[in-house]
Amino acid sequence: MTNAVLHVADVHKSFGGLRALSDIDLQIVEGTTHAIIGPNGAGKSTLLNVCIGRIAPDTGAVVFDGEVITGKRPHEINQMGIVRVFQTPEIFPDLTLLQNVMVPAFAKRDGAFRLNAFRGTDGETEIREEAEHWLADVGLAGYKDTQAASLSRGDKRRLELAMGLVQRPRLLLLDEPTAGMSRHDTNSTIDLLKKIKARGMTKVIIEHDMHVVFSLADRVTVLAQGRIIADGTPEEVRRSAVVQEAYLGGAH
Numbered sequence: 001m002t003n004a005v006l007h008v009a010d011v012h013k014s015f016g017g018l019r020a021l022s023d024i025d026l027q028i029v030e031g032t033t034h035a036i037i038g039p040n041g042a043g044k045s046t047l048l049n050v051c052i053g054r055i056a057p058d059t060g061a062v063v064f065d066g067e068v069i070t071g072k073r074p075h076e077i078n079q080m081g082i083v084r085v086f087q088t089p090e091i092f093p094d095l096t097l098l099q100n101v102m103v104p105a106f107a108k109r110d111g112a113f114r115l116n117a118f119r120g121t122d123g124e125t126e127i128r129e130e131a132e133h134w135l136a137d138v139g140l141a142g143y144k145d146t147q148a149a150s151l152s153r154g155d156k157r158r159l160e161l162a163m164g165l166v167q168r169p170r171l172l173l174l175d176e177p178t179a180g181m182s183r184h185d186t187n188s189t190i191d192l193l194k195k196i197k198a199r200g201m202t203k204v205i206i207e208h209d210m211h212v213v214f215s216l217a218d219r220v221t222v223l224a225q226g227r228i229i230a231d232g233t234p235e236e237v238r239r240s241a242v243v244q245e246a247y248l249g250g251a252h
C-alpha cells in the first residue's frame, strides 16, 4: 500500500444517461504534484467536485487520510484540509488583499467567517501577521492595502493562492491555475508553484497547458470520456499512444 493522502476508490458518476466518471480508481501520494489532464468533457471537474464534496458519486468512495469523506459537506472536507483554488475567481473584490487573506484564516480558526471578525478580536494580530506572511510568499506584500478588484488576472490568482495557503492545506487542489493567462504570467505562476512544491505540499493540478503539466507534475493521470486511460510519469504519458490518440481525436 502506498502512502496515499487521497484515494478515489472505484467512483462512478452519471448525469442522466451520460457517464461522466466510470471506474475511477486513483491514489494521490503524499508530497507529490499529481496532474489530471484530458480533453474537454473528460470528467476532470466532475472528479474534482467529487473530491471536495460538491458532487456525490453514484457509487464508490473518496478516502482522505484514511477516512471516508464521501457524504461529508464541502465545508467539512475543507476543514479537514482539502483546499481548492482557482477556476472561478473566489475573491472579495471590495476588500483589500490583506482582508481577503484574513477571511479564510478566520474561517480556518473559527470554523466560519464572522462578519465582525475584522473588528478588534483576540486573534486579529496573529491572523493579520499570518495573512501578511502568505501575501509576501506569493509576491504581493507591497499591495496588501490595495482593493482586490484592481488586480491583474495573474495577481488575482496569486491572491487566491495566498487565500488557499493561509489555510495550511494538507492537500491543495489547483483547478486550471493558468487558464486565460499570458505566457509571462503563466511562467511566473509555474515558478510560484515550484516554490510551493519544494516544500513538499501535496497538490493535484487540473490543467490544459502541457507546458505547465510537464514543468510541475511528478505523476499524470489522463482522463477521456470519464475513464482513466493512462497513469504514469510525465514521460510515460507523453509517449503513450493511447493518450496521443485521445488528444488527436478530441478538441485539443
Ligand SMILES: Nc1ncnc2c1ncn2[C@@H]1O[C@H](COP(=O)(O)OP(=O)(O)OP(=O)(O)O)[C@@H](O)[C@H]1O
Pocket (backbone or CB within 6 Å): 015, 018, 019, 020, 038, 039, 040, 041, 042, 043, 044, 045, 046, 047
Ligand atoms: N451538472 C451536470 N449535469 C449534466 N452534465 C454534466 C454536469 N457536469 C458535467 N456534465 C457533463 O459531464 C461530462 C464531464 O464534464 P466535466 O466538466 O467534468 O469535464 P472536464 O474534463 O472538466 O471538461 P473541461 O476541460 O471542458 O472543463 C461532460 O460531458 C459534461 O457535459
